[in-house]
Amino acid sequence: MAGDALSDLLKTVRLTGATFFDIEGHDPWAVHSPAPASILPKVLPGADHLISYHVVTAGHCFARIIGDEPIPMEAGEVVVFTRSDPHIMSSHPDLRADPPTADVLDIATAGRMPFYINCAGGGSRSVRLICGYLACDALPFNPLLEALPPAIKAGDARGDGGWLGQFIRQAVSEVADKRAGSETVLTKLSELMFVDVLRRYVESLPPQQTGWLAGLRDPHLGKALALIHDRPAHNWTVDALAKESALSRTVLAERFTRIVGMPPMHYLAKWRMQIASELLSAGNSNVASIAADIGYESEAAFSRAFKKMIGVPPSAWRLGVRAAAGSGSDEASETEG
Template sequence: MDALTRILGGMMDLTPPVDPLGEALHFLRMSGMFYCRSELTEPWGIELPAMKGSVMFHVIVTGQCWLATEGAEDQLLQPGTFALVPHGEGHRLTHERGGATRRLEELPEELMSERYSVLRHGGGGAPTTLICGAVWLDHPAARHLVSMLPRLIRVDPSDSPRTDWLQSTLRFMAAEAKELRPGGETVITRLADVLVVQALREWIAQDSSARTGWLGALQDPEVGRALALIHREPTQPWTVASLASRVAMSRSAFSARFTKLVGEPPMHYLARWRMYVAHDSLKDERPGLGELAARMGYQSEAAFSRAFKRFMGVSPGAVRKSGPVSPLSRA
């Protein structure tokens, strides 16, 4: 039995990660969310402020509107459209293209709970109903992924047969937002999580720019497997040779291909990813710096602290003292 266990264990160890890109999307878990049901009548226009560190979205329930953001073409959003502003940039929503706007903070909102409000605005004409939200992604790897996205992503019902999910999810979200029942905030937060990830999946499937850089590397058969190994087991004593062996490539060919696709050498990427993991641990677990340094493969706390600050821009002590970030404090 022991021999069989060893054989099976070896077979399992050799099984390659199935979906490196899917595993990377796992890091898009949300640390917080604020959402608003907007009941608008023509003429109307809203200027939304930038929300640093957030991913903002709009769901069109009824009516239509124009979305304008710097560096992207104005977009006409209609019922069933899901629009994502990944970088938290300020933008404008109007009933007509180029219409006048008022700043969001000037408009009356009815706060229904700590994370949910209802906004009513306009001149009494044709109605439009939106669900707007801002979500915060606290994991550094998530911010790394989001930094590669375009300024605007939109998914329409007609984009592909796969967007049936969009309509059913949007209807569910609209129903929950219309009459907030017990547990409704949790449901809407989970639905927003699904919508954001699904919108990114649709963009990755359709946009050629998603097949370059880090996202493209995740979809490469060999480099993607190596990245997934690093993501799954960042504390392992990986070397270029051991990673190359696991993906059945020579050391030199693997190193060259990894560097070309990812944009940095394997060991540099591994070190940076370990700092991402350490950042997350400091926020959630609050381990001692010596313990964390040893876990990340550093011989001393000082060496770990220098590496952490080089990659993350702040000291590990500062991250640990700050504790979990309150999403609402970032708006």
């Protein structure tokens, strides 16, 4: 059930692979990745949020968010920067790198993927990297992003039989062979790799951890979250969710609020608006049908709730007006049952 909620979220926030780089580093070398605002318009216009990742396919290197401690990386490991904070990949933890020029960023819009970059420092080759970006919607509601740390490092402790080992082999093959459809394969591979990193991260969370991912791991809360995601239009109450989740009403309400970070009915309201925003952006349904799809009895009631929670009316969101999104009231329009 918990996996279903994660899958639903990733589909609804439109997770997609964007750009793929093949990087070869010769000591000494350092590469600076800029802030998302300068990358998103080039690699995936229209997306809210950028995630970057670096997979070490051979050798070793260091990854470091600007201002943070360096993260040592070995072959078979991946680091995911969940907010794509400005960061440096380098052959030595103390090396600095100049911010990339527009010419470097323009690589992302020219030619076929993967884009090859040779970091020639004059010495022997110390690393081979497969790097890229993923994009997704952050607005109006993406609880996953709030639950993730800035950086996640994962390694294939299970050896070549694990998913990261398979990802590396397949990605290296696609990069080398450049067969028809390789861009699509690389894009989908990066999405699958990210999901696997998320699952590993969930498995590593300490028992006292809170947040949306911790909620997925809790068998009772995971059931409640899956029910909300599976049937968002259902007339849910806290009593009904508690019964389905094998908890008392009081325990569900307290545990859900403490771990997930908001009451169950508040979460339901926000999730409905996330679904509505995706349907509005797709442009294939009218407002009345969207209202019915997420459990509102009338178009007017839905429109009022959407504007109250998101800050703009549904018609404005459909036209891409997001500047005011999130500035409205954050109170759920439903009352707890």
